[in-house]
Amino acid sequence: MKAYKLLSVLGLAIWMSACDNKQSLQEYYVENQENKEFVAIDVPASLLTNSEVLDVNQKKTLETIKKINVLAIPEKAANKEKIETEKSNITEILKDEKYQLLMRFGGGESRVEVYFTGAEEAVDEIIVFGFDDHKGMGIARVLGDDMNPSDIISMVKSFKEGDINIDGLSQITQMFGDTIK
Numbered sequence: 001m002k003a004y005k006l007l008s009v010l011g012l013a014i015w016m017s018a019c020d021n022k023q024s025l026q027e028y029y030v031e032n033q034e035n036k037e038f039v040a041i042d043v044p045a046s047l048l049t050n051s052e053v054l055d056v057n058q059k060k061t062l063e064t065i066k067k068i069n070v071l072a073i074p075e076k077a078a079n080k081e082k083i084e085t086e087k088s089n090i091t092e093i094l095k096d097e098k099y100q101l102l103m104r105f106g107g108g109e110s111r112v113e114v115y116f117t118g119a120e121e122a123v124d125e126i127i128v129f130g131f132d133d134h135k136g137m138g139i140a141r142v143l144g145d146d147m148n149p150s151d152i153i154s155m156v157k158s159f160k161e162g163d164i165n166i167d168g169l170s171q172i173t174q175m176f177g178d179t180i181k
Contacts, residue, residue: 025093025127025141029071037082041070045144061151065144072138083137090129090139099127102149109133122146 023031033040045065054062073083093099099115106112110132118124126147131137142152 022096023089023093024096025090025099025139028089028093029069029139029141032071032086037073037079039070039072039074039138043068043070057151058155061148061155064147065142065152067143069141069143070138071140073136075132075134075136083131087131087137090137094127094129102126106130110135116149118147121148123149123152126152 029040032038044067045062073079073086075083094113094115098117100117100120102114102116104111104113110130112128112130115127115129116123116125117127122145124143124145124147126142126144126149128140128142129137130139
């Protein structure tokens with residue numbers, strides 16, 4: 001009888017701890033990827049660039065990236081309220097302690113925040129959340145294994161400076177406008 005009570009209490013404790021109402025970014029993405037108000041794009045790392053133009057360090061960095069998930073809402077006159085609601089939803093999700101702020105830039109009408117999960121020297125996910133009052137909002141999840149944030153940032157700078165051609169992703173980067181420099 002004591003064992004039954006102990007198992008019941010243990011089961012109840014496990015069930016209650018599993019009933020966390022906080023939504024994860026993965027759940028948010030899955031929930032909204034079929035929503036017609038959103039643009040959802042999944043890009044495997046192999047499509048990011050022609051690996052033949054990368055130097056050894058850039059190739060090593062690219063190999064740590066598995067894929068990129070992008071979820072965005074382009075600005076339209078009829079969806080400004082929806083964008084504000086979704087910005088609030090994402091901001092609430094990113095308050096979870098597992099999402100660590102790496103950097104934040106922009107201001108006024110546009111802003112970009114970069115978060116990561118995992119250890120600083122072995123990042124599993126990089127999250128780029130951005131919005132622009134005239135272009136919309138979006139969130140990108142860069143998924144990989146043991147990514148190094150500084151190497152990823154260096155690679156992104158090479159993309160922006162034109163050292164690496166990413167024509168296949170030009171529409172995605174345009175959604176974030178000129179807020180990433």
